[in-house]
Amino acid sequence: MQGTVDGFSYGLVTPLVAYLMACxxxxxxxxxxxxxxxxxxxxxxxxLALGSAAIxxxxxxxxxxxxxxxxxxxAPIHYDxxxxxxxxxxxxxxxxxxxxxxxYRGATGTPLMTGGAVxxxxxxxxxxxGMAGMRLNGQLEYNTVTVAISVVIAVVAAxxxxxxxxxxRGFLWSVGASLVMGLAVTGMHYTGMAALSVHxxxxxxxxxxxxxSLLAPMMIGPLAFLLIAGVVVMFDPLMVMGKPVWSPAExxxxxxxxxxxxxxxxxxPSLRPRRNLAHRDSRTPQNR
Numbered sequence: 123m124q125g126t127v128d129g130f131s132y133g134l135v136t137p138l139v140a141y142l143m144a145c146x147x148x149x150x151x152x153x154x155x156x157x158x159x160x161x162x163x164x165x166x167x168x169x170l171a172l173g174s175a176a177i178x179x180x181x182x183x184x185x186x187x188x189x190x191x192x193x194x195x196x197a198p199i200h201y202d203x204x205x206x207x208x209x210x211x212x213x214x215x216x217x218x219x220x221x222x223x224x225x226y227r228g229a230t231g232t233p234l235m236t237g238g239a240v241x242x243x244x245x246x247x248x249x250x251x252g253m254a255g256m257r258l259n260g261q262l263e264y265n266t267v268t269v270a271i272s273v274v275i276a277v278v279a280a281x282x283x284x285x286x287x288x289x290x291r292g293f294l295w296s297v298g299a300s301l302v303m304g305l306a307v308t309g310m311h312y313t314g315m316a317a318l319s320v321h322x323x324x325x326x327x328x329x330x331x332x333x334x335s336l337l338a339p340m341m342i343g344p345l346a347f348l349l350i351a352g353v354v355v356m357f358d359p360l361m362v363m364g365k366p367v368w369s370p371a372e373x374x375x376x377x378x379x380x381x382x383x384x385x386x387x388x389x390x391p392s393l394r395p396r397r398n399l400a401h402r403d404s405r406t407p408q409n410r
Contacts (some may be wrong), residue, residue, distance in 0.1 A: 125260055125319075127320040137188065140184040146176075146352070147177050151174065154176060154294045174355070181248060185249055188311055188312070201255050216240060223240065224287070231286050237281075240280075241277075245310065258322075265317040275313060286299030287299070
């Protein structure tokens with residue numbers, strides 16, 4: 123029997139909250155990635171790791187906030203806790219690989235394409251692994267074409283976001299990029315959900331797993347991490363401005379100004395004729 127699927131059982135509440143979570147994680151992750159490009163290599167891994175965790179946590183939280191509004195009328199849904207948390211780990215690790223590629227190789231050309239592809243595939247993997255963690259008395263079936271479209275959306279969104287992070291511009295630039303990224307990631311989620319159909323089995327023994335009401339407590343950890351990352355962003359001037367606040371060495375207080383150096387190429391021939399000193403010294407004392 124074909125199940126009746128409803129992805130908006132709470133109306134627009136879950137899509138809007140999911141979008142905000144995706145934007146929050148994207149904004150924090152992009153600022154951390156930008157910050158890593160303004161520091162020495164010794165500090166870069168820490169900022170890139172923080173950015174990867176922020177993006178992965180934001181995407182994972184977005185997914186399960188949206189899933190709180192997903193229901194199949196003929197079959198109650200439960201979730202396998204191990205697979206659910208495994209999807210969070212996959213998101214952070216695969217996003218981290220893409221972010222580190224761009225952080226060390228630059229946000230142009232092959233590194234950008236490679237990093238964006240890996241990050242996008244990480245987003246898609248998180249989504250479909252999280253869906254695999256659902257437990258219900260039925261079978262999930264996907265439309266292959268729609269699934270492929272959702273993966274393309276994830277890759278394009280990730281590549282665009284990493285390119286924006288590599289521009290090392292101001293805070294408003296990253297806010298705009300995070301809004302676009304949040305829209306694309308949320309769109310990827312609902313595109314993937316549009317590919318889903320559920321074939322419900324006849325009533326049988328109850329399925330295992332946690333009820334949907336336990337999704338909210340499970341998201342406390344990632345949400346707390348996003349808040350901590352947000353505090354780090356707010357109190358770091360380089361993170362907010364997106365550009366170095368230091369001045370060149372010769373303009374710093376206590377440092378001598380740059381010495382003027384005369385280059386031979388800058389010398390101009392004198393227009394005044396030189397006096398013949400030998401002829402002047404040969405004159406008699408009376409004529410001096």
